[in-house]
Structures are given as C-alpha cells and as structure tokens.
Amino acid sequence: QIQEPQLQGQDTGMQCEDDRTGIGVETLKRAFLDNLFYVQGKFPALATKHDYYMALAYTVRDRLLQRWVNTAAIYTQEGSRTVAYLSAEFLMGPHLGNNLINLGIYNQVQQAMTELKLDLKELLAKEEEPGLGNGGLGRLAACYLDSLASLEIPTLGYGIRYEFGIFDQLIRNGWQVEKTDKWLRYGNPWEIARPEWAVSVKFGGRTEAHKNAQGRYRVRWIPHKVVLGIPYDTPILGYKVNTANTLRLWKAEAPESFDFEAFNRGNYYGAVDQKVTSENLTKVLYPNDETYEGKQLRLEQQYFFVSCALQDMLRIMLRQKLPLEQFHEKFAVQLNDTHPAIAVAELMRLLLDEHEMDWEPAWEITQKTFGYTNHTLLPEALEKWSLKLFSSLLPRHLEIIYEINWRFLEQVRHKFGTDEGRIGRLSLIDENDGKFVRMAHLACVGSHKINGVAALHSELLQKTTLLDFYEFFPEKFTNITNGVTxxxxxxxxxxxxxxxxxxxxxxxxxxxxxxxxxxxxxxxxxxxxxxxxxxxxxxxxxxxxxxxxxxxxxxxxxxxxxxxxxxxxxxxxxxxxxxxxxxxxxxxxxxxxxxxxxxxxxxxxxxxxxxxxxxxxxxxxxxxxxxxxxxxxxxxxxxxxxxxxxxxxxxxxxxxxxxxxxxxxxxxxxxxxxxxxxxxxxxxxxxxxxxxxxxxxxxxxxxxxxxxxxxxxxxxxxxxxxxxxxxxxxxxxxxxxxxxxxxxxxxxxxxxxxxxxxxxxxxxxxxxxxxxxxxxxxxxxxxxxxxxxxxxxxxxxxxxxxxxxxxxxSSDRAIREYCQQIWKVQPVPVQLAAEKTGDG
Ligand code: B1H
Known part of the structure; x- marks a missing residue:
C-alpha cells in the first residue's frame, strides 16, 4: 500500500515563506534566482530577458501548483458536479500578468524585480501568447474560464492544443502577409503533459453487428485508423481564491512511433509517414472567423477533441466510482457553437456501443448533459458536412444521427402532423442541394438548453434561423448576454x-x-x-x-x-x-x-x-x-x-x-x-x-x-x-x-x-x-x-x-446566469491544506 504523499508544509508550520509558495519579496527573489539557475541553467551574467521571463513564470507556476493540486483533490474527494466547456478555440492571452493579478502578488513581484534591477513590464512582454483562437468566440471562452474559477465553479475547459495558433500578421506594402505562429518555439512553462491519461480516437472504416455476452445485438466500429490524444493541462486560477481549474488541450500523436512491419520491409519513410499524418491533426488552427470551409481535416479536429474530452469524462467517472447513469449529474457539458456538436452523437456511441446502454436511457442522459450556445446568424458560418465526407470519416456516427433524426421527426409528426415542408426544414439532414448533416440541428435536438449571446441575437435566432426549433421546443430557448472579465x-x-x-x-x-x-x-x-x-x-x-x-x-x-x-x-x-x-x-x-x-x-x-x-x-x-x-x-x-x-x-x-x-x-x-x-x-x-x-x-x-x-x-x-x-x-x-x-x-x-x-x-x-x-x-x-x-x-x-x-x-454575471439557468452547478470553495489544519 502506497501512502498518499503529505501536502507540503502541512505539519512543518513554515509554508508561509516556503521558497515555492511564499509571496514575500525576499522569498520571491530567492525563488526567482533559484529557478533561473536550476530551470534555465543560467547565472544572471549570461541570462537573456527571455531566461528571466521563464524564471519568473516558473516562480509563479510554483505558487499556482499548490492551489491546483488542492483543487483537484477536493473535486475528487467530493465528486463535485463539474462544467465541461467544449470549445475549438481558447484565446487565453499571456498568462503571467493575469496570474500575478489573480494571485494578488503583482506589486510584490514588481518590487522583487526592481530590486534585482529588472523591469517587470519588459519580462511580461517576453511571453509568447497562445493564440489558439480567431476572435470573439475564442476570447469569450477564455473570459468564461476566468469567471468560472473566480466563482469557484468546478470546471474543465476542453479544446485542441494547436501547434500553430492564429497566424502572425505582417503588413508589407499595405497588404496583410501571414506568418506561422510558432508559439511553442521556446517552450511553454504554463502546461503540464499528462501522457498517462492518453486516449485513442478512431476514424473511418466500417461498422458491423455482433452479439454481446447476453446474446443481444450491438454495433461494433472497425476503424481505418487510430490516433492517440495526449492531454496538456494548464491551471486556470480564479481571482483571489484558491480555486485553480484546468484547461485540458489535446495533441494528436501516432499510436506507435513506427509501423514496424513497414519498417522491416525496408519502408522507413512509409513507417514515419503514419506518424506525420496523425500529428497533422492538431497542427494548425483554421484561421476563418465565421466562414465555414468543408475541410476534412477540420471535421477530424472537431471529432478528435470531442472524443478525447468525453472519454476523459468517462475515465473521471470511473475513477470516482460513479455509475454511468449519472453522467449528466456529474457533468454539464456546454457546446461553444457547433464546432463540438458531434459530441451529441459521440456520447450516444460511447454509451450504446462501448458501455452497452439501451437507446432510451442513453438519449435521456445525452439531452440532459448538453447545452448549446449559438454565436452567429450568418448563413456562411453554419456548419454542414457532406454525407460523403461524414460517412467516410464517422460511419457509426452517421448511423446514430439517422436514428436520432428518425425518432425526432416522428415526434415532429406527432405534434404538427405531416407538414413535409416543416419536416424538411427541421431534419438533421439537408437534402436541398446535395446531402449534408446540419450540425446546428444536431446540437439543438441533443441539448436541453439553447442560448444566443445577446438579447437581439437570441430574439432573431428564435424568429429566423432556429424558428422551427423554437416552435417545437420553446422551453429550451434562452438568452445569456456575453460578458468580459x-x-x-x-x-x-x-x-x-x-x-x-x-x-x-x-x-x-x-x-x-x-x-x-x-x-x-x-x-x-x-x-x-x-x-x-x-x-x-x-x-x-x-x-x-x-x-x-x-x-x-x-x-x-x-x-x-x-x-x-x-x-x-x-x-x-x-x-x-x-x-x-x-x-x-x-x-x-x-x-x-x-x-x-x-x-x-x-x-x-x-x-x-x-x-x-x-x-x-x-x-x-x-x-x-x-x-x-x-x-x-x-x-x-x-x-x-x-x-x-x-x-x-x-x-x-x-x-x-x-x-x-x-x-x-x-x-x-x-x-x-x-x-x-x-x-x-x-x-x-x-x-x-x-x-x-x-x-x-x-x-x-x-x-x-x-x-x-x-x-x-x-x-x-x-x-x-x-x-x-x-x-x-x-x-x-x-x-x-x-x-x-x-x-x-x-x-x-x-x-x-x-x-x-x-x-x-x-x-x-x-x-x-x-x-x-x-x-x-x-x-x-x-x-x-x-x-x-x-x-x-x-x-x-x-x-x-x-x-x-x-x-x-462582467463575465461573472454571464457565468452566474449559465450556472443558474443551464448548468445547475454550485460553487465548491477550496481551502489550502495549511488553512484547513489551521497552521497557515
Ligand atoms: C462569433 C464565430 C465563429 N460567432 C466560426 N461565430 C468559426 C464561427 O472557425 N470558425 O469556423 C470561428 C468563429 N465567432 C463571434 O462570437 C460573434 O461574431 C461575436 O458577435 C460574439 O461576440 C462572439 C462571442 O459570442
């Protein structure tokens, strides 16, 4: 039996000025120089501005970690109801300054740097920002994570760890020129990889029926390829609270570095090829703001991070020994626009095929789990995937979507009679001009709440773009006006x-x-x-x-x-x-x-x-x-x-x-x-x-x-x-x-x-x-x-x-509304171990 490690400082009574948690100016200076030496491997004489930035970042990270570990421990102990915010974009901005504010140590650190003859402003300027978003939608997700942590709401942000974020813009002769954003070039002190929680994600191939142990027919998906998802975690500290939530971003990797068979046949390049193709998945953020492009790689990205996220939530439930029937009680999952809307079909697939649940309970859980936020009425931004592409990439999900659609349209007929015009407009499949899966429709049917992002926008949604859905289930619709932190x-x-x-x-x-x-x-x-x-x-x-x-x-x-x-x-x-x-x-x-x-x-x-x-x-x-x-x-x-x-x-x-x-x-x-x-x-x-x-x-x-x-x-x-x-x-x-x-x-x-x-x-x-x-x-x-x-x-x-x-x-107001109207979650205050034992 391995003993739980004791939380540092719990019984020493010295945690206040501990070199990794203390916030006095002297302690900060000592910790900073220590990090410069042991992490950056530099003496001040040889250190660059960037080395100093890194040393300071690690000094601040140490002070976050204590809160982060405690937060995770408390959520696990209490099995807290958790918000999972699914977003293809998180436009976080530089972390250092924000963490200094939220830790409440901006002034001390500024003084410490001044005493070391350094300028905090210059060090802040050295941070390469993670530009993992296009604009408002991605930045909104970032503001919401700040408010969720500040309001002490247990939260996981799930997204993609793009190797290249939004391009850097140069202006040459008055024209925009794009340059790749190599944000990871000098390392990222704010993330921790968690390869032990990697998951596999399947793509392509076919499905077949088989009989399970109880002699009942189930569906099995035989994929064409499998990609590994590796989670990278970043702590999201609330303002002057101990809550540090997690932003979990997924990177794609090949399941094995080599296809050994190909290697043995002397096909070295062929073997490496698979690795290269898999890792392409999370290479780059699509730089279109509000125009949809029917690119296969984009659908792969969406499915990849959604599947990683849902599998991760199932792992958490297992670890906390919660039955899967309680999925919607453990997690409130928010879809940030339709980019993660495939989650509706994926949760169904996981519950039906991998956990052998029946359709009706699985569907009830799914609908109770999801909320859907719409961010635009522009027709060119509405995502629809051609059936050809969709079926070749996600054959099982298409079957599930057909079943969802069939059952949904039955209910529509029941309520409105056979009004073929209405049924065509509501269908999850667009058959007007070629055949497409309509992601907004999937999100609407699979969620218990649908919201717009300002009063006018929500009103227009109900009167125009989603009018037929509003007429069918008006009670699902609501407005939550955006806010910023x-x-x-x-x-x-x-x-x-x-x-x-x-x-x-x-x-x-x-x-x-x-x-x-x-x-x-x-x-x-x-x-x-x-x-x-x-x-x-x-x-x-x-x-x-x-x-x-x-x-x-x-x-x-x-x-x-x-x-x-x-x-x-x-x-x-x-x-x-x-x-x-x-x-x-x-x-x-x-x-x-x-x-x-x-x-x-x-x-x-x-x-x-x-x-x-x-x-x-x-x-x-x-x-x-x-x-x-x-x-x-x-x-x-x-x-x-x-x-x-x-x-x-x-x-x-x-x-x-x-x-x-x-x-x-x-x-x-x-x-x-x-x-x-x-x-x-x-x-x-x-x-x-x-x-x-x-x-x-x-x-x-x-x-x-x-x-x-x-x-x-x-x-x-x-x-x-x-x-x-x-x-x-x-x-x-x-x-x-x-x-x-x-x-x-x-x-x-x-x-x-x-x-x-x-x-x-x-x-x-x-x-x-x-x-x-x-x-x-x-x-x-x-x-x-x-x-x-x-x-x-x-x-x-x-x-x-x-x-x-x-x-x-303020995004705090917006998040309070989400918590009350949609997520039904309560704050879970976090105390540091030292505070709990009373010797802090
Ligand atoms: C907003 C987007 C968007 N609405 C597709 N829709 C994207 C759509 O990469 N794509 O495919 C990316 C972004 N972004 C913005 O969301 C709205 O235009 C703003 O008005 C709004 O404030 C913001 C946050 O709700």
Missing amino acids: PRRWIVLSNPKLTNLITSCIGDNWIKHLEDVQRIETYAEDPGFQQEWQQIKRENKVNVAEILLDRTGVKVDPDSLFDIQVKRIHQYKRQHLNILHAITLYNQIKQNPNLDITPRTLIFAGKAAPGYYIAKLIIKLINSVAEVVNKDRDIGDRLKVVFLPDYNVKNSQPIYPAADLSEQISTAGKEASGTGNMKFAMNGALTIGTLDGANIEIRNAVGAENFFLFGLTTEDVGALRLTGYRPREYYEQNPQLKQAIDQIASGYFSHGDRSLFKPLVDLLLDKDPFMLMADYQPYIDCQQQVSQTYRDRDRWLQMSILNTARMGKF
Whole structure:
C-alpha cells in the first residue's frame, strides 16, 4: 500500500515563506534566482530577458501548483458536479500578468524585480501568447474560464492544443502577409503533459453487428485508423481564491512511433509517414472567423477533441466510482457553437456501443448533459458536412444521427402532423442541394438548453434561423448576454484607472462589477474628472509610443482617439469607417483652415487568409493612411493608422487609450460583440448601430451617453424587400460620391484604378451590408461626436458614466446566469491544506 504523499508544509508550520509558495519579496527573489539557475541553467551574467521571463513564470507556476493540486483533490474527494466547456478555440492571452493579478502578488513581484534591477513590464512582454483562437468566440471562452474559477465553479475547459495558433500578421506594402505562429518555439512553462491519461480516437472504416455476452445485438466500429490524444493541462486560477481549474488541450500523436512491419520491409519513410499524418491533426488552427470551409481535416479536429474530452469524462467517472447513469449529474457539458456538436452523437456511441446502454436511457442522459450556445446568424458560418465526407470519416456516427433524426421527426409528426415542408426544414439532414448533416440541428435536438449571446441575437435566432426549433421546443430557448472579465480587461490592462476607482470605492468592484456604479457620484466632480482625464491621456501617450514604434506614424495624444479593432469582415464595416476618414480628409482639403476636432483613427485586425475582400479592405486602410498622413495640408488634424498583428497582448493597451469605440456593424449581423464592452468599461464612448450587445450597453449607460446611428434590423429587412439600390445613395450624395470616386480613380493607389475596383463595384452594385444607406447618418453622428468632444466636462462626465454603468457586462454575471439557468452547478470553495489544519 502506497501512502498518499503529505501536502507540503502541512505539519512543518513554515509554508508561509516556503521558497515555492511564499509571496514575500525576499522569498520571491530567492525563488526567482533559484529557478533561473536550476530551470534555465543560467547565472544572471549570461541570462537573456527571455531566461528571466521563464524564471519568473516558473516562480509563479510554483505558487499556482499548490492551489491546483488542492483543487483537484477536493473535486475528487467530493465528486463535485463539474462544467465541461467544449470549445475549438481558447484565446487565453499571456498568462503571467493575469496570474500575478489573480494571485494578488503583482506589486510584490514588481518590487522583487526592481530590486534585482529588472523591469517587470519588459519580462511580461517576453511571453509568447497562445493564440489558439480567431476572435470573439475564442476570447469569450477564455473570459468564461476566468469567471468560472473566480466563482469557484468546478470546471474543465476542453479544446485542441494547436501547434500553430492564429497566424502572425505582417503588413508589407499595405497588404496583410501571414506568418506561422510558432508559439511553442521556446517552450511553454504554463502546461503540464499528462501522457498517462492518453486516449485513442478512431476514424473511418466500417461498422458491423455482433452479439454481446447476453446474446443481444450491438454495433461494433472497425476503424481505418487510430490516433492517440495526449492531454496538456494548464491551471486556470480564479481571482483571489484558491480555486485553480484546468484547461485540458489535446495533441494528436501516432499510436506507435513506427509501423514496424513497414519498417522491416525496408519502408522507413512509409513507417514515419503514419506518424506525420496523425500529428497533422492538431497542427494548425483554421484561421476563418465565421466562414465555414468543408475541410476534412477540420471535421477530424472537431471529432478528435470531442472524443478525447468525453472519454476523459468517462475515465473521471470511473475513477470516482460513479455509475454511468449519472453522467449528466456529474457533468454539464456546454457546446461553444457547433464546432463540438458531434459530441451529441459521440456520447450516444460511447454509451450504446462501448458501455452497452439501451437507446432510451442513453438519449435521456445525452439531452440532459448538453447545452448549446449559438454565436452567429450568418448563413456562411453554419456548419454542414457532406454525407460523403461524414460517412467516410464517422460511419457509426452517421448511423446514430439517422436514428436520432428518425425518432425526432416522428415526434415532429406527432405534434404538427405531416407538414413535409416543416419536416424538411427541421431534419438533421439537408437534402436541398446535395446531402449534408446540419450540425446546428444536431446540437439543438441533443441539448436541453439553447442560448444566443445577446438579447437581439437570441430574439432573431428564435424568429429566423432556429424558428422551427423554437416552435417545437420553446422551453429550451434562452438568452445569456456575453460578458468580459474585469480582471484582464480593467485591472491588468488599465492599472491607473484601477487605482483611481479603488481609491474612491475600495476594491470590491473587481469581483462584483455592479459595484463600480458607486463612482457615479464623482461623475461631475472636477477633481475626479481631472484625474480621469489625466489617466486617459497617459494611456493615449503609451499607445502613441507603440504606434510610432510599430508603424513609424507619429500621432497627437491630444487628438480624439477613434478606434476600431476586431477581425476584418464586411459586416463589421471597417470600410464605412474609412469612408468617414476620406470625408474628413476632403473637408479639410476643401477648407484648409477648417477648425475641426483633431482625430486619430486607429485600426487593427486580421483577415482570414482566403477572404479576398477583407484583405483588400486592409490594403485600402493603409492606402488612405499613406495619403492622409503625409499631406501637409492635413497636419495634426487627422491621422490614420493600422496597427499590425492584433492579438490579446497587443490589444491590452488599446482599450484604455480609446476616446471613441467603433461598433458599426450592419444591424442584425453582429451576434453580440465583446470588444464593445472592453472599450466602454475603460471609459470610451461608443458610436454604434442597434446591433448585438450595443443595444444593451446603450440601455445600461443611457441613450444620452451613446452615439447611435443607422438602420435597425427591421429597416435592413424592409429595405432589402423593397429593393435596395446602393448606387442611388452614391449618385445623390456629393460627399459620398467624391469619396467613392477617389477610391475608384486611384487617388489612394498611385493612380491604379484596378486595385480597388472589386470593392467599389461591390459597394455600388450589391452593397450586401448597406454602407451606402448608413453613410450619411454615420457622418452626421461623427459630427456630433466631434462637437461633444469639444465640451471637455461633458465628455468626461459621459466617459465616467460609461465605466460606472458597465457592471452588467462582467463575465461573472454571464457565468452566474449559465450556472443558474443551464448548468445547475454550485460553487465548491477550496481551502489550502495549511488553512484547513489551521497552521497557515
Ligand atoms: C462569433 C464565430 C465563429 N460567432 C466560426 N461565430 C468559426 C464561427 O472557425 N470558425 O469556423 C470561428 C468563429 N465567432 C463571434 O462570437 C460573434 O461574431 C461575436 O458577435 C460574439 O461576440 C462572439 C462571442 O459570442
């Protein structure tokens, strides 16, 4: 019998300043130098900045591990109900700074580094961020993990350990160039591999019937290939709690390094080939945000991580000696969009084929287990897999999906009679134009709750995309408006604002963002306003330095910082923003003495490598920037800058430096948006349409503190129906005509008239996102913005009220709603062993 190891420090009484857990400045310095020597193998004299970063990362990791191990022990002991968040993307951002905040040791560590003549900021900058996501959807998953841990909810995040995350973006001659993201190049101090919990995942082949020991027919799947899934765990520490949950990401490996038979036949390359093919599975993140590509490798990735996750949950149940009938009581599994929706069929397969359960109980467990979050209404993002591909890769799952569909459509007939139109619309199989498996339908049928991510989005889901499902089971539908974590997006990103708020109202707001309300009483206080303005200015100076460093463009920190940072998409309308830039430029050119509010327009964001128009929009922004920025008539009154390689790390200084946040999507297209929340929390005012969470933000901060313009979702629908003629707006509006004509004539492209022709033609002939209709209202609204900015006191008051009233948009609120409405989970507080025994 092996004895359980004693938790360190339990009976020594010395854990407080233990070199691996202590948080005093002296202890931190000692531990840091120790790690530099024993982990990095360096003396300070030879150490690089990166060595110092690694030494600090390990010093912090030691302090996490104690909490992580304790958390796991308590969850295991208590068999706690656990959230499993399944997501193809987790856009975590750098870990070090966030862990310092959540451990509550930022200041001590800063002091320790200073005493060692090092600059904490420089070390933080050395971290290569894990860019395992495209944009909002992946970043939402990361914010939710932070809130789940902070609220002490037992959670496992399950996803894919892509060897290459989202590409790095370079700008060459104004065009986007993609570079592979080698984030693992120098090692990853935040993860621990757990090869002992590897699982096998099958692909392809065929199925056959066989009789089991009880003489009953079961199905057996004889695969064509098997891939190993190796879990890599990263601790996710909550804010000032002992809870450290786990993000478990799976890497694909070949079951054996060699096919020995092939090797013995002298086919060395053939033998290595299998290994290479297997490992391709988790090589690279698909860089499409909201456009679906029917690629086999993508379906393989989805099935791979889902199967790994569900097998892992079954292993945990076995270890905790829980019967499989209690699967849905042990785990609440959330599907982050349809990317993991194959989980519905996979759980059925595991219960039916591998654990010999009958259909009815297995189906009941499955439906009670899953919840499904929809993140988009864009038709091009809805996943459907051709039957040909699906059956060749997942033959057993297709059989199960047919059975689910058959039983479901029987119920539909029972409720609505034989309405073949309705049945065709509800079917899990699309037979309109070729045959496809509809993943959103599988997710709806296999889940007990379906939610959208903002009030408008959930309403539109029920009225349009999922209308037939809503009519069939209305009780499944709900809304949970997105939120973002104030720890990363205020405390870490904007330390000066954090100190000011805390000096006025204490620090409770960091855990309960509704409390930030209390700064409202200072909204008109001249002293407070003065400090508020000073902080915004310092944050703008910081960004001005970054812009100068990365783009060579010098901007005036006293100008209005007007910022649009997000993925480049037609529906997000970066090109509408550029039409405004051109309009301002023309106004100044026509009237060189024009007294306008000086502005700096800042753009950043990546375009999917295959999205031609999005890449052309980047080129247009840079082309306009080139002309505007070097025009001496313009001077400091207008600057346009494109900041390359937008990612979590680069975004952190941006939100605190914004005066104006651009949230200008065509109404009805942006499901929620989350950047809109990060800006407003940091005191930016929003110019925006009635879309996604903008509507709720405007309701919260007050209509008088929000710059609204543009068509509503209803207007958009009505205009389409009556026949939208974009060219008429162009012909009837001289300012608009001038701007478009300049783009077309080569004014911004050294006379090249062909360069932007595809974009111009699209806008004048089709304009699918109605820029022409929204142009003048947008320009007028921007004029309002400029006017208001000149009234310093009014602007400051509006800015303060924005921050004060953003409490609702904390991801803590969102997660509380998920816990109550969907997951039915309770917090499980974690005490450190030392605290429990009372000698800490
Ligand atoms: C969102 C996606 C998305 N919605 C497919 N859908 C992807 C779809 O790789 N793919 O195949 C990747 C991403 N992402 C975003 O989710 C919405 O556009 C935002 O409005 C929303 O705020 C965010 C989080 O809910």
